[in-house]
Amino acid sequence: MQLREFKLERFFAAHEFSARYLLSASDCEALTLAELLALADDESLALWRDLKLGYTESAGHPLLRSAAAALYEGIAADEVLIAAPEELIFIAMNVLVAPGDGVIVTFPGYQSLYEVASALGARTTRWTLQPDASGWRLDLAALEQHITPATRLLVINFPHNPTGYLPGRDELNTILDLARQHNLVVFADEMYRLLEYDPGRRLPSVADVYERGIALGGLSKAFGLPGLRIGWLATHDRSFLARAQAFRDYTTICNSAPAEILGLMALRRAEQITARNLAIIRANLTLAEQFFAGHPDRFRWLPPQAGPVAFPQFIAGSPVAEFCRRALEQYDTMILPGDVFEVAGDHFRLGLGRRDFRAAMAALAA
Ligand SMILES: Cc1ncc(COP(=O)(O)O)c(C=O)c1O
Structure with missing residues (x-):
């Protein structure tokens, strides 16, 4: 299997830990260990104190699986597999995709969502988001045109990275109806779910509303805990889960024992932690809107609807890569x-989840 370089991750690897400000992070401000322990309930604190650092159950700690399942309407604890989010994308694609399969993927996007399928010999088709006067849009008619008799899998990511796009409930229904008509598996990357600016616009998880749906969730973004490396797949498709778990024997076998208990603490305080992160995003969004309203000649602001990222456009005349290079230097x-998302149009990603956003925006202003 030949994987092309993951452009975004290589860019982060080069600069994430050396640049003073990160204006494009997709996670929310990380909690400290002390903050998380202060939130923890008595049972998880006792588990933490008495934790033995042995191997863990390969599908994940039963309490952690059940805490993840509680985020869904009708998912049972044994319909959840816990692993690192990126690992779960790799595992799911390996289990779902065979050479020659047609795979349709929302685009631009997190590269592994299409790269792994391509490397496995699938024919991936990019279902491209387009900017219009009010933000980013997906053309549902285009999805129908992309479907061929070879199409097996539809990969979607809502709320979307990098645009912050969130379809309406009707649009999601139309997407799932099309998938149903063509008997497609839907892999829904829901890493940014729970960060909808208007809670009334939160979509149901695809795992709850589509019988062949597989949802990816995790603690890295909405919970501000990427260092735990905890995510999960949720699905009613138990045969898929069994195959994914068996594949996992060749990746990490099981999770880190401390991360599982810390993850349990976080999931049991889901409302509190996601409310904290949403408050940070909302405050930063206001700053961003003010900034872009003041510079219509240099930037085209394309408002996000959910999540910690936006994908505005740099329209000052020079290539955006050059602008980003100068911001760094x-x-x-x-x-x-x-x-790094392989899109033209001089867009750049803005990360709204960090507490030093105001200071980081100073570079943009300068
Ligand atoms: C849409 C999406 N899915 C999955 C991931 C992977 O998450 P993690 O880095 O926690 O493995 C990311 C990370 O940026 C992402 O943006």
């Missing part, structure tokens, strides 16, 4: 150019 600020 002169202002020690990392801004991710749209090139």
Whole structure:
């Protein structure tokens, strides 16, 4: 299997820990260990104190599986597999995709969502989001045109990275109706779920409303805990889960024991932690809107609807990659150019989840 370089991850590897400000992070401000322990309930604190650092159950700690399942309407604890989010994408694609399969993927997007399928010999088709006067849009008619007799899998990511796009409930229904008509498996990357600016617009998980749906969730983004490396797949498709678990014997076998208990603490305080993160995003969104309203000649603001990222456009005349290079060299600020998402149009990703957003925006202003 030949995987192309993961452009975004290589860019982060080069700059994430050396730049002073990160203006393009997709996670929310990380909690400290002390903050998380202070939130924990008595049972998880006792598990933490008495924790033995042995191997763990390969599907995940039963209490953690049940805490993840509680985020869904009708998912049982044994319909959940816990592993690192990126690992779960790799596992799911390996289990779901065979050479020659047609796979349709929302685009631009997190590269592994299409790269792994391509490397496995699938024919991937990019279902492309387009900017319009009010933000980013997906053309549902285009999805229908992309479906061929070879199509097996539809990969979607809502709320969407990097645009912050969130379809309406009707649009999701139309997507799932099409998938149903063509008997497609739907892999729904829901890593940014629970961060909807208007809670009334939160979509049901695809795992709850589509019989062949597989949802990816995790603690890295909405919970501000990427260092735990805890995510999960939720699905009613138990035969898929069994195959995914068996594949996992060749990746990490099981989770880190401390991460599982810390993850349990976080999931049991889901409302509190996601409310904290949403408050940070909302405050930063206001700053961003003010900033872009003041610079219509240089930037085209394309408002996100959910999540900690937006994908505005740089329209000042020079290539966005050059602009990002200067921000790094002169202002020690990392801004991710749209090139790493393989899209033209001089977009860049703005990360709204960090507490130092105001200071980081100073580089953009300068
Ligand atoms: C849409 C999406 N899915 C999955 C992941 C992977 O999450 P993790 O880095 O926690 O493995 C990311 C990370 O940026 C992402 O943006």
